[in-house]
Amino acid sequence: MKREAQLMIGKITELEHELGEHDLVKSNIEKLAPDRAAFRLVGTVLIRQTVGDVLPKVIENRQNIAATIEQLRAALADKNAKAGEWKKKYGILTQQEHEVDQRSRAAEESASSKNDSAATSGVLA
Numbered sequence: 001m002k003r004e005a006q007l008m009i010g011k012i013t014e015l016e017h018e019l020g021e022h023d024l025v026k027s028n029i030e031k032l033a034p035d036r037a038a039f040r041l042v043g044t045v046l047i048r049q050t051v052g053d054v055l056p057k058v059i060e061n062r063q064n065i066a067a068t069i070e071q072l073r074a075a076l077a078d079k080n081a082k083a084g085e086w087k088k089k090y091g092i093l094t095q096q097e098h099e100v101d102q103r104s105r106a107a108e109e110s111a112s113s114k115n116d117s118a119a120t121s122g123v124l125a
Contacts, residue, residue, distance in 0.1 A: 001083040008076045015069050022062040029055055 029038060034052030041047075086092070093101065 001079065001086065005076060005079050005083065008072055008079065012069055012072050012076070015065050015072070019062060019065050019069065022058055022065065026055070026058050026062065029058070 029051050032038075032051045034050060034055075036051045037048060038051045038054045039046050039048055040054050040057070
């Protein structure tokens with residue numbers, strides 16, 4: 001489960017980078033004349049079109065990438081929730097969680113032993 005979540009995070013990061021590239025291209029070609037030549041990479045083929053033809057496709061691709069990112073984030077949240085339920089169901093702790101749990105138990109025990117010793121150490125007359 002953790003591996004799947006890491007793969008999703010990697011894909012989200014990759015798509016966010018592509019989203020930034022699309023924003024950069026969009027901001028640069030919006031300023032150009034619509035009849036000016038523009039080149040668009042489709043797969044491994046470079047296609048010559050006009051800015052007027054390329055800009056709507058860049059905007060559409062950007063919207064699709066943003067929608068995919070949101071879907072992946074929702075799937076990641078669901079995956080993390082399922083992993084949390086699974087860990088809770090089977091009592092699984094990471095090493096860090098185990099160490100924190102041990103420290104809190106030790107602190108509780110020392111506090112309770114101080115209270116016990118104070119209650120039993122009365123003055124005898």
